[in-house]
Amino acid sequence: MIEIRTIYFLAFLAAFVTILLGVGLYYYLQARKRRKYPYGKFEDLLRRLMSVDRDNVALIALDLIDESGNQRSPDDTSGPELDPSDIWDLIGGLKGLEVLERNCEVLVDLVFYVQQWYPEALALTEELRKNAREIQWHLSRLRSAAKIGSLERSFPDYAQRAIATYYLMTRRVLSVYEGLNLPGVAELQRAL
Numbered sequence: 001m002i003e004i005r006t007i008y009f010l011a012f013l014a015a016f017v018t019i020l021l022g023v024g025l026y027y028y029l030q031a032r033k034r035r036k037y038p039y040g041k042f043e044d045l046l047r048r049l050m051s052v053d054r055d056n057v058a059l060i061a062l063d064l065i066d067e068s069g070n071q072r073s074p075d076d077t078s079g080p081e082l083d084p085s086d087i088w089d090l091i092g093g094l095k096g097l098e099v100l101e102r103n104c105e106v107l108v109d110l111v112f113y114v115q116q117w118y119p120e121a122l123a124l125t126e127e128l129r130k131n132a133r134e135i136q137w138h139l140s141r142l143r144s145a146a147k148i149g150s151l152e153r154s155f156p157d158y159a160q161r162a163i164a165t166y167y168l169m170t171r172r173v174l175s176v177y178e179g180l181n182l183p184g185v186a187e188l189q190r191a192l
Helices: 002-037 042-050 054-064 082-093 093-115 117-147 153-181 185-191
Strands: none
Touching: 042 093, 042 153, 054 082, 054 153, 082 093, 082 117, 082 153, 093 117, 093 153, 153 185
């Protein structure tokens, strides 16, 4: 005859093994999901994008560059010549530029997401990473200038270049999604 203590021990052991298997299965499924979507699903990526006034970004960027990304010539009078204080107001100062910096990470992740099915997007992913580092460099210069009290003098040049780079990044990401006719293009256009 089996003792009552043995029955309790076997019941406890069965419950423990069941819980252990359940936890193991949960983490296995989570890891599998992360391998399949390392940066999350498309909707998750879009939720990470922070709101930016894209009209202001375009206005500031197109004051420095043309639609193809080339530097505008000094005698080009086709667009507005923005005053440095206008740039500060339109983008929201250093805080607005930090939003662009965080969005750059999402733009790179959006193209990496595409790269999982279209390996030829690798070149664009690397180019966007380089652009994101360039924006970080401009912002580090602005943060340094703020520490020594020369932000007002440095802001127009570094900020406008960072904004122009961000503008071109958004155009490239949109063109990839539109060119490949990927689902979610309309949502991406609204988000960018």
